[in-house]
Amino acid sequence: MNSFRSIRRALFVAATVLGFGVSGCSTPSEPGVESSAPESSPPADTSSSGSPSMEPSGPEAPRPTGNGEVAIVIAQLPVGGSSEPDGDGKQCATASWNQPELLPDHGVTVTGIAFTPPDGFSAIGGCGGISACASFTFRPGGSSSCSVLVKELGSSAGNLKLRGEFACPPGQGSSCRQLPGQIKGGKVPLREPKGKTGPESSVTQSSPSSAKSSSSPSG
Numbered sequence: 001m002n003s004f005r006s007i008r009r010a011l012f013v014a015a016t017v018l019g020f021g022v023s024g025c026s027t028p029s030e031p032g033v034e035s036s037a038p039e040s041s042p043p044a045d046t047s048s049s050g051s052p053s054m055e056p057s058g059p060e061a062p063r064p065t066g067n068g069e070v071a072i073v074i075a076q077l078p079v080g081g082s083s084e085p086d087g088d089g090k091q092c093a094t095a096s097w098n099q100p101e102l103l104p105d106h107g108v109t110v111t112g113i114a115f116t117p118p119d120g121f122s123a124i125g126g127c128g129g130i131s132a133c134a135s136f137t138f139r140p141g142g143s144s145s146c147s148v149l150v151k152e153l154g155s156s157a158g159n160l161k162l163r164g165e166f167a168c169p170p171g172q173g174s175s176c177r178q179l180p181g182q183i184k185g186g187k188v189p190l191r192e193p194k195g196k197t198g199p200e201s202s203v204t205q206s207s208p209s210s211a212k213s214s215s216s217p218s219g
Helices: 002-026 029-040 042-060 173-182 198-205 208-215
Strands: 070-074 079-085 090-097 108-116 121-123 145-152 158-168 188-190
Touching (some): 070 173, 090 158, 158 173
Parallel strands (some): 079 188
Antiparallel strands (some): 070 158, 121 145, 158 188
16 A cells, blocks of 8 residues: 555656646747747838839939930021022022031931011922921031022011921930020021012113103204
8 A cells, every 4th residue: 555655646746747847848938939020020121122123213214215315495596598599489598507516416407497577488398409408407517508498478578597406315404405595596588579579670661751751852
């Protein structure tokens, strides 16, 4: 009996010790859960790393590709020149660039032709064996003159003006925008149409009354 009791007591002590051992081992697991929580924070870093990728694409969006640079408009090109009669009711006007130091490297292309008075003349092409001004490009070191075959619609003298634009390379926007303010708009004078005044002058030269009066004293 004593041996049986001693065995039961030994089992009880062993169970008690085992219970404390299990409880002691379970407590370190709680700090382990807390320590693993910070490991879930890296996803916040991945979301922030995606935002810088938008910054390189931002500046690229407004930049045109190839030859699609920003176009700078010049309302009145710095041209001068003269006009000569070119057939019945027509004139050949020649326009030349007057400020070569302000001519951009890529040139300036003519985008419009205007007259004063607006209803006095119209453009119908080129003339004189010179390239027509319509869509003509003034280039440094190249041809600096173009021509306009002008049709006379009115009876007074006038002027021819050209409008144009040039391509501004990327990164030079500020300097390109300053150029139009430095240019002095020019014009080409147009002659007074002769067809409107010619018949009047011919009548005064061939006056029959003056011929009769000059011949009467001799009779």
